[in-house]
Amino acid sequence: MASPTKLRIDDVSMRFPAPAGAFEALAHVSLAVPAGRFVSLIGPSGCGKSTIFNIVAGLQEPSAGRVLIDGVDATGTIGRVGYMLQKDLLLPWRTLIDNIILGMEIQGVPLRAARDKALPLLRRYGLGGFEHAYPSTLSGGMRQRAALLRTLLFDTDVILLDEPFGALDAQTKLQMQEWLLALWSDFAKTVVFVTHDVEEAIFLSDEVHVMGTRPGRLIETLAVDLPRPRLRACTATPAFMAMKERCLELLRADLSAPDARAA
Amino acid sequence: MAIEHTPPANGLFKPATTPRFEGSAGKPIRAVRRLPVRRDWPAGAVLAVQVGILVGIVALWETGADTGFVDAFFWSKPSAIYATLRTFFAEGDAWADIWFTFRSTILGFLLGTTAGSLLGLSFWWSRNYAAIVQPYIICFESLPKLALAPLVVLVFGIGLVSKIAIATALTIVVSTLTAYAGVKAIDPDGERLFYSLGATRLQVFRKLVIPACLPWIISVLRVNIGLALTGAVVGEFIASQHGLGRAILYAGQTYDIALVWVAVLVLSTLSVLMYIAVGLLERLLRKGVHQ
Numbered sequence: 001m002a003s004p005t006k007l008r009i010d011d012v013s014m015r016f017p018a019p020a021g022a023f024e025a026l027a028h029v030s031l032a033v034p035a036g037r038f039v040s041l042i043g044p045s046g047c048g049k050s051t052i053f054n055i056v057a058g059l060q061e062p063s064a065g066r067v068l069i070d071g072v073d074a075t076g077t078i079g080r081v082g083y084m085l086q087k088d089l090l091l092p093w094r095t096l097i098d099n100i101i102l103g104m105e106i107q108g109v110p111l112r113a114a115r116d117k118a119l120p121l122l123r124r125y126g127l128g129g130f131e132h133a134y135p136s137t138l139s140g141g142m143r144q145r146a147a148l149l150r151t152l153l154f155d156t157d158v159i160l161l162d163e164p165f166g167a168l169d170a171q172t173k174l175q176m177q178e179w180l181l182a183l184w185s186d187f188a189k190t191v192v193f194v195t196h197d198v199e200e201a202i203f204l205s206d207e208v209h210v211m212g213t214r215p216g217r218l219i220e221t222l223a224v225d226l227p228r229p230r231l232r233a234c235t236a237t238p239a240f241m242a243m244k245e246r247c248l249e250l251l252r253a254d255l256s257a258p259d260a261r262a263a
Numbered sequence: 264m265a266i267e268h269t270p271p272a273n274g275l276f277k278p279a280t281t282p283r284f285e286g287s288a289g290k291p292i293r294a295v296r297r298l299p300v301r302r303d304w305p306a307g308a309v310l311a312v313q314v315g316i317l318v319g320i321v322a323l324w325e326t327g328a329d330t331g332f333v334d335a336f337f338w339s340k341p342s343a344i345y346a347t348l349r350t351f352f353a354e355g356d357a358w359a360d361i362w363f364t365f366r367s368t369i370l371g372f373l374l375g376t377t378a379g380s381l382l383g384l385s386f387w388w389s390r391n392y393a394a395i396v397q398p399y400i401i402c403f404e405s406l407p408k409l410a411l412a413p414l415v416v417l418v419f420g421i422g423l424v425s426k427i428a429i430a431t432a433l434t435i436v437v438s439t440l441t442a443y444a445g446v447k448a449i450d451p452d453g454e455r456l457f458y459s460l461g462a463t464r465l466q467v468f469r470k471l472v473i474p475a476c477l478p479w480i481i482s483v484l485r486v487n488i489g490l491a492l493t494g495a496v497v498g499e500f501i502a503s504q505h506g507l508g509r510a511i512l513y514a515g516q517t518y519d520i521a522l523v524w525v526a527v528l529v530l531s532t533l534s535v536l537m538y539i540a541v542g543l544l545e546r547l548l549r550k551g552v553h554q
Contacts, residue, residue, distance in 0.1 A: 057459045079461020089456045093474045103460045106470075154460055 005071070006035035006190040007056070007081075007158050012065030014051050014216075025051045027215035029065070033190055035157070040193045040201035040208045042247060044255060048216025049194045053160045056192070057083040069158060079107070082159040082189075086166045088147035090135035096146055097122060097131040103154030118153055125149060125183065141172040145179065152187055161193045165200070174232070177204060181230065198247045202226075203235055210247055212254035219250055339520040347521040348528070356505075360526075361533060363505035364495055367423055368537065371430020372491035379435040380480045383442025387472050388464070393443075400443075404436045409497050421502040430494035434487040438480065445479030446472065481548050488541045492534055507533070 014026040026048040033039050041049050054060040056067050058078040067075045074080045082103070090099045100122065101114035109117075122131055127145055135143055144164060151159055164180075165173045177200060184191055195201050201208045205224050212219045222243060226234050234240055321341045327333035328340035335343070351357045386393035412429050419425035449472060457467045499508025507530045514522035 054455075059455055059458060078458050081459075083456070083459035085452055085456065087450075087452055089450070089453055091453075091471070091474065093477075102470075106457065106460045106462045106466055 003034040003036055005032045006037075006069065007031075007033040007192070008068040008071075009052065009056065010066045010068060012052070012055060012062045012067070014048065014055065014060070015063045024215035026055075026062070027217045029216070029218055031209065031218065033158075033192060035190055036188050037206050038184055038191045038193065038204055040195060040205040041211055042195060042198055042201045042208060042251070043211030043216075044213055044251060045196075046216070047211040047213045049211060050162055051216065053083060053162050053192075053194065056158075056160060057081055059083075080156060080158070082151040082154045082156045084147055084151040084159070084161050084164050086163040088135070088143040090143055090146060090150075092135055095132045095134060096127060096138070099135065100146055100150045100153055102150055107154075114153075118149070121149060121153065126179070139172075140168055141176060144168060144176060148180070148183070152183065152189070156189075158190045158192070161191060163195055164193075166196065173200070178232070180204065185229070198244055198251075199235060202240060202243050202247070203230060208243075208247060210250045219254060222246065336518075337520060339524055343521045344524045344528075347519075348525045351522065351525050351529075357529065360505055360507050360510050361529060363423070363503075364426075364492075364499065364507045364530070365533060365537075367426035367430055367495040367498065367506070368488070368491045370423075371427045371494055372434055372488050374427065375431040375434025375491065376438045376480075376484065376487050378431070379438025380442045380476075382435070383439040383444075384446060384468075384472065384476060386443050387446045387449075387468065400436065400439055404440065408432045408436075409494075412497050412501050416498065416501045421504065426495045426498035426503070426506070429498040430491040433490040433494040437483050437486060437490065441479050441483045442476055445476035448479075449475050478549070481545055484541050484545050485538060488537050489534070492530075492537065496530065 009029055009031040012026060012029045013024070015022040015024050017023075029048075029052060031039075041052065043049055051060065055062045055075075058067075058074070058076050058080065061076050065075075066073055069080055090096075091102070094102075097115055097118055100118045101109070101111070104114040104117070105111065119131065122128060125145065127142060127149070130138060130142065135146070138146070148161075148164060151161075161180075165176050168176060181204060193201070193204060202224055208222045208224060210219045210222065211217065224243065226237075226239065324333060324338070325341045328335040328338065333340070386396070408429070411432075415428050415432070416425045419428050453471055453475070454467060457471055462470075495506070496508035496511075499506035500512050503509040507526050510526040511523055511530070514520070514526060
């Protein structure tokens with residue numbers, strides 16, 4: 001790979017105290033994401049996808065292991081990566097534009113400068129005319145767009161997206177995926193994307209990491225070498241189908257493994 | 264139903280009674296019902312009836328007192344009350360009393376609401392601190408604070424301060440508990456978002472906690488204005504030289520029942536006016552809050 005590693009997760013484990021000994025949420029997870037890549041994590045619920053994100057975002061300290069950004073240890077430090085949760089978490093008392101500049105505002109950018117920077121993006125990415133609308137008046141898709149713009153405008157190289165389209169209807173979801181790809185190629189960020197949706201993961205990513213449960217771990221990494229820019233039609237190609245089948249097979253195997261339940 | 268009453272195919276016997284069937288489908292008859300319709304009277308009619316009831320009560324009271332059916336010594340009568348009302352405003356110290364009660368109510372309301380809200384919000388800062396202080400708050404909440412009023416008057420004197428203190432004591436707990444409920448209702452994911460953006464604790468407090476709790480704080484304003492007035496009046500009952508509460512007590516002790524009614528009437532008017540004012544304030548604040 002030509003591009004240097006932007007984000008490295010180095011042998012991270014996470015244990016929580018539980019009535020019966022310790023509950024192992026993550027076991028020895030290692031992952032390297034080259035700069036500008038779009039990678040996805042898929043896995044059943046409880047495989048620790050969100051725990052990985054919390055650790056990378058510095059919201060949880062791992063029991064063992066390190067998180068490196070640009071080769072520098074960033075374990076347990078906040079504000080280093082953009083983190084978008086499934087909920088849009090727009091503040092109902094703020095207008096759209098003031099929601100979008102929240103990250104910059106917290107970082108100490110003067111309000112006027114932050115708004116000036118956000119306004120053209122808002123217009124370019126389909127939220128023009130809603131700058132001064134309150135979130136409660138917007139559709140789910142628009143709110144999610146706003147939340148994503150807020151994450152992008154926080155201006156970190158790495159962006160974590162935790163099932164951002166999980167709560168949207170199927171039609172809106174497809175639109176949002178294409179919109180996200182357009183944004184990604186414009187902003188050249190390194191994206192880590194968590195989803196339940198195998199098709200979504202393959203359509204969006206350069207690499208898909210399949211995770212297993214109990215303990216949460218990486219099972220396999222699949223490289224997606226479908227050409228970019230991707231069109232919706234590519235989801236019907238044999239290569240895409242084969243990859244989807246492979247992912248589902250891995251997920252099924254993990255769920256039906258007998259020792260996985262016993263542990 | 265229909266199946267049970269169908270004769271067997273061999274036709275050996277027929278049902279004893281003919282069930283109430285309609286048509287070939289054999290469905291039982293149903294009573295015809297229509298959706299009940301609500302008819303709203305014109306607004307004027309409702310008002311007219313309301314006024315009519317009031318006038319009727321006053322008229323009954325007056326004639327009852329005149330004929331001896333109602334004991335005018337204990338209940339007074341509307342004409343006497345009206346006469347007393349005029350002298351109360353013309354010669355008595357009506358305005359001084361109103362001003363005194365109004366002042367202690369408003370000051371107690373402001374003090375109790377502000378201090379209570381700040382206290383409730385402060386619980387966000389430390390779970391340990393909240394856990395330590397909370398039982399005391401609950402105890403103070405369950406305490407019949409009015410029972411302590413004589414003590415408060417003893418400590419703070421018979422002037423304005425003791426009335427403010429009682430009004431504050433009544434309002435502060437409600438505000439504290441409501442603001443704290445607001446703090447507890449904050450979405451933990453909201454806090455996670457702020458921290459993931461690298462926020463400091465102070466930033467989370469100012470930009471998330473306070474705005475998120477404002478609607479909760481606003482929602483107790485109307486409750487608190489009523490509580491503050493109660494506190495102020497009870498304070499005046501115990502010992503005071505001014506105020507509508509003192510006027511009621513004094514009138515009762517001197518068997519001036521008409522004056523009791525007058526003071527109660529004025530007090531109610533004051534209460535309604537303050538309630539309306541706080542309602543307007545609430546609407547104004549809500550407009551700026553957008554929840």
